Amino acid sequence: MTIQRKLAAEFVGTLWLVLGGCGSAVLAAAYPDLGIGFGGVALAFGLSVLTMAYAVGRISGGHFNPAVTVGLTLGGSFEPRLILPYIGAQVAGGVAGAGLLYLIASGKPGFELGNFAANGYGSHSPGGYSLTAALVSEFILTFIFLLVILGSTHKKAPRELAGLAIGLCLTLIHLVSIPVTNTSVNPARSTSQALFVGGWALEQLWLFWLAPLAGAALAGVFYKLVLDNSARDPD
16 A cells, blocks of 8 residues: 555545534534534544544554554554654645635634634633643543554454444543543644634644643553553554
């Protein structure tokens, strides 16, 4: 598989995650009489990853998230030389998805950008949660997310069901943490929305890189050394 095809798959997959997940929050969460609410948004994020995992996962591994790329690398199942190209493709795909979402959302009369599903803490948290709460939430939920990914994609696991396990895990993560931070666990997703919102969203973006990357890194090392010290085949 060529690197170009892998990067194209990561670009498209992350684009769909942002358009599907953030799009549900911006366009449908509070739609008059038919709003899907937090539960619907959580399901949309899970479905976006689930569908793309089966659509292009065979090409790139279906990361769609810089934290996943880092965690899989430290867990021994991804090549370190591809970390930066993958992250670049994921961020670019996320920004493209946010751009498409903006074009759609701004087509409604009286459109206001609002928070555009950006991630935040303090006064920009949906539930008013503190920086510390946001940091702990993003760290531990990304840690668990990576453990699910590493375990469900292991060569001894029923790998054909991995996409389902990962998609459901991401849904659960959103059900828990949308009130806390609008749920990131994905720096590419956070960056895409922050670039459009600017201001406070860019100022708080550091947390949504630091916490997911740290949680993913710890999960990769923990899984490799504690849960499974057997050899894994790199992608």
